[in-house]
Amino acid sequence: MHGDLRNQKLAVVREALYDSAIELFARNGFDETTVEAVAEAAGVSRRTFFRYFDSKDDLLAHAIVSYTRTLVDAVEAAPPGASPFEVVTEIVLATARYTDALGARTQQVMKIAERSASARQAYLSRMINVEDSLANALAIRFGHTSSHELRPRLVAGVTLLVMNSTITSWFRGEHANLMSAARCALSELQTILCDRRPKKTLKSPIGLTAPPKTAKSAAALPNLKRFR
Numbered sequence: 001m002h003g004d005l006r007n008q009k010l011a012v013v014r015e016a017l018y019d020s021a022i023e024l025f026a027r028n029g030f031d032e033t034t035v036e037a038v039a040e041a042a043g044v045s046r047r048t049f050f051r052y053f054d055s056k057d058d059l060l061a062h063a064i065v066s067y068t069r070t071l072v073d074a075v076e077a078a079p080p081g082a083s084p085f086e087v088v089t090e091i092v093l094a095t096a097r098y099t100d101a102l103g104a105r106t107q108q109v110m111k112i113a114e115r116s117a118s119a120r121q122a123y124l125s126r127m128i129n130v131e132d133s134l135a136n137a138l139a140i141r142f143g144h145t146s147s148h149e150l151r152p153r154l155v156a157g158v159t160l161l162v163m164n165s166t167i168t169s170w171f172r173g174e175h176a177n178l179m180s181a182a183r184c185a186l187s188e189l190q191t192i193l194c195d196r197r198p199k200k201t202l203k204s205p206i207g208l209t210a211p212p213k214t215a216k217s218a219a220a221l222p223n224l225k226r227f228r
Contacts, residue, residue, distance in 0.1 A: 014052050016042045018062050026108045030060065030116040057122035063109065064123070068130045070098040071159070075137040084151070085193070087141065088159050089186055091134075095163055096182035106178075110171045131156050162189055 020041035024033045035056060039049040053059040074094035078087045099106050113119045131153075138152035139145070147153065166181045175181035 010052075013042075013044065013048070014062070017044065017049060017052055018059060021056070021059050022105065022108055022112070025060070025112045025119070030056070030112050030119040057118070057125070060109075060112070060119055060122045061126045064126050064130060067095070067098075068133050070095050071130070071134050072137040075134070075141050078141070084142075084155050085190065087138070088155060088162065088189075091159050092162050092166065092182050092186055093179070096166060096178040099167065100178040106167070107171065110167070127160070131160060134159060158189070162186065 017038060021033070021038045024037055024041060028037075033056070035049055036046055038056070038059070039046045042049075053062070071091055074091040075087065077094070078090040082090065113123060132147065135147040135152045135156035138155050139147040139149065142151055142155075144152055162182075162185050166178060166185045169175055169185070170178050170181040175184060
């Protein structure tokens with residue numbers, strides 16, 4: 001019981017630091033806000049700050065933990081026998097619902113990242129861990145022995161690209177909400193993957209394929225018997 005209370009206290013302080021930091025980053029800028037300012041706003045010491053986070057970058061990326069958990073939970077919750085595309089659909093819609101529920105906080109974080117290259121890098125540097133976790137869950141789902149196999153890694157990459165497109169298009173005002181943006185992105189993905197228009201024959205690169213022989217070209221070849 002004491003362990004549960006301690007974990008609850010840790011969670012409260014961690015969220016207080018995160019909430020205070022996001023407000024300061026949104027108002028003053030990510031690069032302009034110091035660790036000391038975040039600690040003071042959260043009502044803790046600088047030393048306490050570093051008990052919870054290694055840096056401002058680490059703090060800004062804190063939400064990725066819950067984001068990753070949502071992705072993995074969606075993989076496990078997908079219906080049995082679902083195709084890879086259906087699994088992607090389940091993941092994207094579930095994650096869009098989660099992100100949409102965060103409301104204005106999602107927009108705040110997007111604006112912070114938009115205004116600061118350092119903030120964007122803080123997120124991007126952790127996305128490989130998100131992809132690894134998702135690929136691992138998909139490998140288990142598809143019955144693969146390793147998350148490094150092509151199918152789980154490919155499906156994980158596609159899923160994250162769709163989520164990124166979803167959030168970006170919503171943030172830019174192209175859709176009223178994230179669910180609408182998610183459905184639009186999934187529809188476009190399906191159109192791309194299921195495009196059955198006649199494919200044009202690809203031309204061989206110049207210099208890699210010899211021109212076809214014709215009767216005329218064959219006749220023009222020298223009679224090698226004369227040189228024997």
